[in-house]
Amino acid sequence: MHQLPEDGVLLDLIEQGYTQTAIAAMYGVTPQAVSYRKVRLLGSARRELGATSRAVFEAIVAYKRAHDGNSPTIRELSEYVGRVYSVIHHHLQVLERSGLIRLEGAYSARRICVVGGRWEWDEDSAG
Numbered sequence: 001m002h003q004l005p006e007d008g009v010l011l012d013l014i015e016q017g018y019t020q021t022a023i024a025a026m027y028g029v030t031p032q033a034v035s036y037r038k039v040r041l042l043g044s045a046r047r048e049l050g051a052t053s054r055a056v057f058e059a060i061v062a063y064k065r066a067h068d069g070n071s072p073t074i075r076e077l078s079e080y081v082g083r084v085y086s087v088i089h090h091h092l093q094v095l096e097r098s099g100l101i102r103l104e105g106a107y108s109a110r111r112i113c114v115v116g117g118r119w120e121w122d123e124d125s126a127g
Contacts, residue, residue, distance in 0.1 A: 002028030004037055011041060011102060015115070041097060049098065055081050056091040057100055060112055071110040 004010060004027055013023050020034040027034075049057070059080045063072040072080070077088045092112070095101045102113045 004029055004033060007037075007041055008102060008104060010034075010037060011099075011115075014038060041099075049094070049100075052081070052083065052087070053091045053094045053098075056083075056088060057095055060095075060101065060114060064114065071112040073109045 004023075005013070010023070013026075018026075020031045020038065023034045024031040056077060059077055060072060063076065063080070064070065074085055074088050074092070077092075078085050081088065083091075092101065092103060096103055099115060102115055103111050104113050105111045
């Protein structure tokens with residue numbers, strides 16, 4: 001039985017420019033199966049983020065800039081944004097479906113990767 005790769009692998013293939021048909025051929029599935037998973041992961045490009053999702057994303061970026069690219073925990077985001085843990089968890093899933101972040105490692109507390117993000121050492125804090 002053929003099946004699609006894990007979400008992270010599929011997102012990497014999409015970012016690398018592979019077509020749905022090419023991915024389907026690689027994994028022995030239909031292009032429609034790839035399309036369905038792609039829409040589930042990335043959501044609609046036309047959908048805009050709500051205020052809380054934007055606040056969570058901005059908090060992630062601010063934290064990464066202040067901590068040399070390290071990710072915040074969900075608990076730290078909860079405190080920063082002022083929302084409960086479950087709300088932050090939901091908005092992380094929204095951000096992942098929109099293609100702005102990728103959640104890596106199922107059991108890692110600091111597992112948020114900003115897609116296309118680049119973090120540089122802050123010369124002022126290097127002292």
